[in-house]
Amino acid sequence: MEGQVIAEISIIPVGTATPSLSSYIAACLDPLKGAEGIRYQLTAMGTIIQGPLERILELVPQMHRAPFARGAQRVVSTISIDGRRDKPQTMESKVEAVLGRGP
Amino acid sequence: MEGQVIAEISIIPVGTATPSLSSYIAACLDPLKGAEGIRYQLTAMGTIIQGPLERILELVPQMHRAPFARGAQRVVSTISIDGRRDKPQTMESKVEAVLGRGP
Amino acid sequence: MEGQVIAEISIIPVGTATPSLSSYIAACLDPLKGAEGIRYQLTAMGTIIQGPLERILELVPQMHRAPFARGAQRVVSTISIDGRRDKPQTMESKVEAVLGRGP
Amino acid sequence: MEGQVIAEISIIPVGTATPSLSSYIAACLDPLKGAEGIRYQLTAMGTIIQGPLERILELVPQMHRAPFARGAQRVVSTISIDGRRDKPQTMESKVEAVLGRGP
Numbered sequence: 383m384e385g386q387v388i389a390e391i392s393i394i395p396v397g398t399a400t401p402s403l404s405s406y407i408a409a410c411l412d413p414l415k416g417a418e419g420i421r422y423q424l425t426a427m428g429t430i431i432q433g434p435l436e437r438i439l440e441l442v443p444q445m446h447r448a449p450f451a452r453g454a455q456r457v458v459s460t461i462s463i464d465g466r467r468d469k470p471q472t473m474e475s476k477v478e479a480v481l482g483r484g485p
Numbered sequence: 486m487e488g489q490v491i492a493e494i495s496i497i498p499v500g501t502a503t504p505s506l507s508s509y510i511a512a513c514l515d516p517l518k519g520a521e522g523i524r525y526q527l528t529a530m531g532t533i534i535q536g537p538l539e540r541i542l543e544l545v546p547q548m549h550r551a552p553f554a555r556g557a558q559r560v561v562s563t564i565s566i567d568g569r570r571d572k573p574q575t576m577e578s579k580v581e582a583v584l585g586r587g588p
Numbered sequence: 589m590e591g592q593v594i595a596e597i598s599i600i601p602v603g604t605a606t607p608s609l610s611s612y613i614a615a616c617l618d619p620l621k622g623a624e625g626i627r628y629q630l631t632a633m634g635t636i637i638q639g640p641l642e643r644i645l646e647l648v649p650q651m652h653r654a655p656f657a658r659g660a661q662r663v664v665s666t667i668s669i670d671g672r673r674d675k676p677q678t679m680e681s682k683v684e685a686v687l688g689r690g691p
Numbered sequence: 692m693e694g695q696v697i698a699e700i701s702i703i704p705v706g707t708a709t710p711s712l713s714s715y716i717a718a719c720l721d722p723l724k725g726a727e728g729i730r731y732q733l734t735a736m737g738t739i740i741q742g743p744l745e746r747i748l749e750l751v752p753q754m755h756r757a758p759f760a761r762g763a764q765r766v767v768s769t770i771s772i773d774g775r776r777d778k779p780q781t782m783e784s785k786v787e788a789v790l791g792r793g794p
Contacts, residue, residue, distance in 0.1 A: 388736060389736075390736040394600055395602075396569075396602065396604070396607050397571075397604055397608075398602070398603055399603060399605045400603050401602050401603035401662035402788070403602065404788035404789045407789045408790075411789070423735075424786055424789060425699075425786065426699075426739050426741075426782040426785040427697065427737075427771060427773065428736075430734060430735050432735075435549070436546060439545060439546065443538055443539060446538070446566060447568075450570060455569060455607040456568065456571065458567050458600055459565070459566045459568075460564070460566075460666070461563070461564045462561065462562070462563045462701070463549060463560075463564075464560075464561050465549065465553075465560050465561075465562075466558060466559035466560075467553060476713075476735040476736075477733055477735055479713035480720070481733070493631075493632075499705065499710050500707055500708060500710030500711075503706050504672055504705050504765035505685070507682075510686045527683055527687065528596075528636060528683065529629075529636050529638075529678075529679040529680075530594065530668060530670065533632050533633055535632075561703055563769070567633065571607050575632075582608070582610035583610045583614050583617070584614075602775075641755070645751060648748060649745060652772060652774065653774075661775060662775035662776070662777065663772075663774050664773050665774075666771045667769070667770045667771075668769045669769075671755065671756075671766050671767075672764060673759060673764050673765070
């Protein structure tokens with residue numbers, strides 16, 4: 383079984399007149415808040431999400447469309463998905479494995 | 486209305502013993518064949534897909550999971566989505582606009 | 589030896605007032621024109637480039653900075669690099685291998 | 692002036708026989724250690740790097756090639772670059788701006 387995947391999503395509103403995107407990005411995070419079965423972490427380059435793949439893909443259109451509701455006319459979103467079946471992984475275990483602190 | 490988006494998906498099976506991925510990638514394309522309302526084009530770095538966003542996101546898990554059915558234990562997929570609401574766009578119109586041949 | 593890599597670059601100017609990016613993208617392609625040892629192909633989602641890795645990475649800052657020269661205040665660029673050492677590959681051979689027409 | 696950019700790099704060795712990539716990724720981080728003018732942070736989906744663009748692009752081939760030295764025959768790397776000229780940004784300021792804690 384696949385179980386949880388680790389994903390990262392980056393959302394870029396285009397044609398916003400201002401190069402500051404933080405208020406748009408804050409709105410993109412709203413669908414994640416309180417989403418059942420979902421963990422997430424904001425980074426400087428995107429948002430890392432852990433959860434079942436189908437559940438994450440249900441949230442993607444809501445996140446991708448949030449900037450339109452704030453006036454953007456174009457949005458480019460990128461989602462990376464890391465799924466493995468040989469063993470469970472979490473946002474933390476992936477980092478710890480590289481740092482040599484994993485099991 | 487958003488209508489059609491243009492997307493690109495790149496799928497990388499990990500731990501495959503061989504660096505040749507073409508048979509895996511061919512299997513990833515199967516869900517696109519005959520998919521209603523979907524157009525696609527294979528490139529050297531991924532597959533470009535045109536269609537409604539929700540329809541494309543229904544196909545993503547099928548494409549992402551195709552390598553598992555062929556024995557891969559881990560898959561990393563990346564999807565980019567370009568959606569705009571000010572005017573319609575197609576795979577061809579985007580290229581033509583850059584080349585100065587668009588309307 | 590690594591030889592040629594196949595890469596893809598996608599450049600997004602941010603805060604441009606208009607959602608139409610084609611004139612910016614056209615300017616980003618200028619550094620590729622006539623670049624020695626470089627082949628490239630424009631797609632609906634980016635530009636695929638074939639050539640030696642160091643040569644491509646010399647061109648990346650020129651491409652990434654082209655929108656600033658046209659007034660953009662922020663640019664987000666994404667570059668993917670596919671390098672393999674077991675056998676040579678080209679933009680065409682990668683597509684043909686998936687389509688079952690390769691050697 | 693552009694000054695510092697914020698980048699993210701993700702490196703995937705292909706054909707490694709094992710789906711566990713952590714020892715390869717650890718080797719990819721070596722060029723960053725002690726690199727002058729560079730700050731970095733490992734995440735579950737990549738490594739975020741802050742520094743001058745040309746300096747980062749000097750490190751990219753070293754990072755991309757580290758898995759070859761450990762036996763991989765193919766490597767796919769993805770680098771995203773966020774550069775802006777209207778105001779300085781750091782890895783921390785980008786996150787804080789979204790969380791509403793920025794200046």
